[in-house]
Amino acid sequence: MRFLDEEGFGRLMALLAARGYVVIGPTVRDGAIVLDRIDGAKDLPRGIREAQGPGAYRLEATGDHQLFAWSHGPDSAKRFLFPPREVLSTATRLEGELRVDPAPLPEVRYAFVGLRSCDLHAIEVQDRVFAIADPAYRKRREESFYVGVNCGHPGGTCFCDSMGTGPRCAAGFDLALTELGGGFTVEPGTARGEELLSELGSREATGAEAAAAAAVTDGARERMGRRLETDDLPGLLYRNREHPRWDQVASRCLTCTNCTMVCPTCFCNDVVDGISLDGTEATRTREWASCFSEEFSHMAPGDVRKSARSRYRQWLTHKFASWIDQFGTSGCVGCGRCITWCPVGIDVTEEIAAIRVTDGEVAVAEEVVA
Amino acid sequence: MSPKPRVAVFKMASCDGCQLQLLDAEDALLELAGAIEIANFAEASSRLEEGPYDVTLVEGSISTPEQVEQIKEIRAVSRFLMTIGACATSGGIQALRNGRDLAEVVRQVYPTPEYVRSLERSTPVAEHVKVDLELTGCPVDRGQLLGAIAWLLQGSVPRPPTTPVCIECKRRGYVCVVVARGEPCLGPVTRTGCGALCPAFARGCYGCFGPSQPPNTEALARRFLELGMSPVQVAEKFRFITGYAPAFRETAERLEREEASAT
Ligand code: SF4
Ligand code: SF4
Ligand code: SF4
Ligand code: SF4
Numbered sequence: 001m002r003f004l005d006e007e008g009f010g011r012l013m014a015l016l017a018a019r020g021y022v023v024i025g026p027t028v029r030d031g032a033i034v035l036d037r038i039d040g041a042k043d044l045p046r047g048i049r050e051a052q053g054p055g056a057y058r059l060e061a062t063g064d065h066q067l068f069a070w071s072h073g074p075d076s077a078k079r080f081l082f083p084p085r086e087v088l089s090t091a092t093r094l095e096g097e098l099r100v101d102p103a104p105l106p107e108v109r110y111a112f113v114g115l116r117s118c119d120l121h122a123i124e125v126q127d128r129v130f131a132i133a134d135p136a137y138r139k140r141r142e143e144s145f146y147v148g149v150n151c152g153h154p155g156g157t158c159f160c161d162s163m164g165t166g167p168r169c170a171a172g173f174d175l176a177l178t179e180l181g182g183g184f185t186v187e188p189g190t191a192r193g194e195e196l197l198s199e200l201g202s203r204e205a206t207g208a209e210a211a212a213a214a215a216v217t218d219g220a221r222e223r224m225g226r227r228l229e230t231d232d233l234p235g236l237l238y239r240n241r242e243h244p245r246w247d248q249v250a251s252r253c254l255t256c257t258n259c260t261m262v263c264p265t266c267f268c269n270d271v272v273d274g275i276s277l278d279g280t281e282a283t284r285t286r287e288w289a290s291c292f293s294e295e296f297s298h299m300a301p302g303d304v305r306k307s308a309r310s311r312y313r314q315w316l317t318h319k320f321a322s323w324i325d326q327f328g329t330s331g332c333v334g335c336g337r338c339i340t341w342c343p344v345g346i347d348v349t350e351e352i353a354a355i356r357v358t359d360g361e362v363a364v365a366e367e368v369v370a
Numbered sequence: 371m372s373p374k375p376r377v378a379v380f381k382m383a384s385c386d387g388c389q390l391q392l393l394d395a396e397d398a399l400l401e402l403a404g405a406i407e408i409a410n411f412a413e414a415s416s417r418l419e420e421g422p423y424d425v426t427l428v429e430g431s432i433s434t435p436e437q438v439e440q441i442k443e444i445r446a447v448s449r450f451l452m453t454i455g456a457c458a459t460s461g462g463i464q465a466l467r468n469g470r471d472l473a474e475v476v477r478q479v480y481p482t483p484e485y486v487r488s489l490e491r492s493t494p495v496a497e498h499v500k501v502d503l504e505l506t507g508c509p510v511d512r513g514q515l516l517g518a519i520a521w522l523l524q525g526s527v528p529r530p531p532t533t534p535v536c537i538e539c540k541r542r543g544y545v546c547v548v549v550a551r552g553e554p555c556l557g558p559v560t561r562t563g564c565g566a567l568c569p570a571f572a573r574g575c576y577g578c579f580g581p582s583q584p585p586n587t588e589a590l591a592r593r594f595l596e597l598g599m600s601p602v603q604v605a606e607k608f609r610f611i612t613g614y615a616p617a618f619r620e621t622a623e624r625l626e627r628e629e630a631s632a633t
Contacts, residue, residue, distance in 0.1 A: 074545065277523065279405075
């Protein structure tokens with residue numbers, strides 16, 4: 001384990017930019033810590049923390065000089081690796097001939113600074129969806145550099161400890177930092193992380209520094225805002241698919257899509273075509289979509305998931321159960337964003353707990369339990 | 371090449387803002403003029419040709435006895451009738467008078483009320499004639515309008531999205547005003563199409579695109595009450611530009627009854 005002082009951290013930021021990366025990091029905008037292009041450590045949220053709960057988020061000044069003393073805001077790396085809107089292809093019609101051109105592969109290389117363990121996991125979850133079939137995603141993903149920051153400040157809605165995805169960065173990073181007073185302990189996770197670190201002028205961390213770094217994440221584990229009992233979640237949700245709680249939550253849910261938009265693993269998308277007035281040029285664009293949209297399940301006979309109940313149930317059951325059947329991993333990394341950024345504060349951990357305490361109250365016919 | 375489709379633009383009770391979305395379209399306007407024949411568009415040209423028209427755009431609500439007749443005549447000469455804007459699709463801001471004493475409202479607004487001949491209610495065009503496509507918004511979104519025309523020219527009827535404004539607000543990375551500021555926003559019950567214009571300026575949506583997919587207005591109203599608003603203040607939020615749309619009106623009426631019975 002190495003130790004990098006504050007100046008060394010500044011050198012890290014400069015070196016990433018010098019190597020041609022577009023540096024993406026946390027920064028304050030409109031009352032929240034968002035992810036955006038940053039130009040050095042000066043743009044980071046120094047001395048700022050946030051308070052979050054169901055449907056509520058506020059920034060506060062801490063009076064200290066820490067750069068990473070907060071837990072994440074609404075954005076995750078998804079915004080950059082799987083952009084909200086992306087042109088897939090264009091088509092031109094000239095003298096009866098139709099030409100279709102796939103969009104050129106993206107040229108941008110990102111360096112993500114300050115990703116938490118939950119979000120590093122979320123990227124690996126999305127890899128299972130996009131990496132095989134989407135060359136633009138793959139290129140952005142492979143060419144990006146990932147600087148994780150071990151979490152010492154879980155938010156009021158976080159439950160990564162329950163999902164086994166944090167608070168300590170275990171994989172998926174090139175460098176992982178732990179912020180201590182006056183600097184950072186650093187661990188490389190890849191050869192290119194190691195190589196970059198060797199240029200930064202770090203020193204070996206002392207035993208006391210290594211112990212302090214371990215204490216940061218141990219303390220975070222104790223302070224998780226939420227917990228979730230994950231024992232046999234798929235079984236629980238499948239056998240309770242007619243549970244009255246689905247009606248109860250549907251009476252509160254706005255079907256507004258916010259939970260799916262902020263979820264770092266949600267991948268649903270729609271492909272829309274635009275055409276010029278003279279009919280000679282068309283553009284095919286992929287955009288973020290959501291299972292909370294009624295039109296998202298539109299098929300020839302009409303909308304399949306007409307009720308808010310069926311849409312909420314689809315979302316929660318996919319995240320925590322059928323995702324595992326489909327991709328071999330949970331669709332939830334416990335980041336808590338869907339709880340904080342739900343305008344009416346619906347809490348997945350509370351919904352699941354409510355079903356668990358009355359498990360089996362509503363029987364489901366055997367033959368349809370797949 | 372087949373002759374260019376004949377297009378007409380008519381106006382009922384409205385402010386002209388939606389038609390201006392067409393007239394202000396600059397570059398696209400030239401392209402549009404190349405693709406269609408503008409047969410009747412009083413705001414753009416004094417050359418007004420008789421129908422039939424292939425595509426007719428109607429701005430504005432039905433607010434006078436004459437308009438009730440006029441819209442039937444327009445329908446009869448239009449192959450495809452598209453209404454544009456909040457007035458044409460939900461009665462508009464002038465529908466605020468609906469349910470009140472019309473004579474009293476007219477007296478309050480006009481110095482010479484005897485000149486005003488108006489219907490009791492301002493209503494959407496679809497209450498009077500069959501409408502083939504509705505584009506909402508105050509005003510309509512220019513991109514959505516030109517896009518719809520472009521698809522119609524290809525013989526395809528577009529399906530404007532019904533998902534709430536929130537989806538676009540998040541795609542664009544705006545910070546939610548309800549969650550981060552505790553301010554009311556109608557985005558969760560309003561259909562997307564504007565590009566989340568109001569949240570872009572850190573203010574709540576006031577619902578000008580009208581109700582989204584079956585909207586849970588009651589759940590949002592409960593949230594606004596939690597934020598410290600009174601039932602009547604919440605009702606006023608729903609009774610704004612598209613307040614006569616049934617989903618918004620019903621919740622507003624229920625809240626007004628709630629406040630009345632509490633006092
Ligand atoms: S479901 Fe909620 S808590 Fe889980 S990863 Fe998605 S946003 Fe985070
Ligand atoms: S759970 Fe909350 S954020 Fe998700 S669709 Fe329902 S109201 Fe919106
Ligand atoms: S600001 Fe309004 S439109 Fe945007 S996410 Fe929040 S509630 Fe939805
Ligand atoms: S945010 Fe709402 S009020 Fe503002 S332009 Fe869009 S639909 Fe209209």
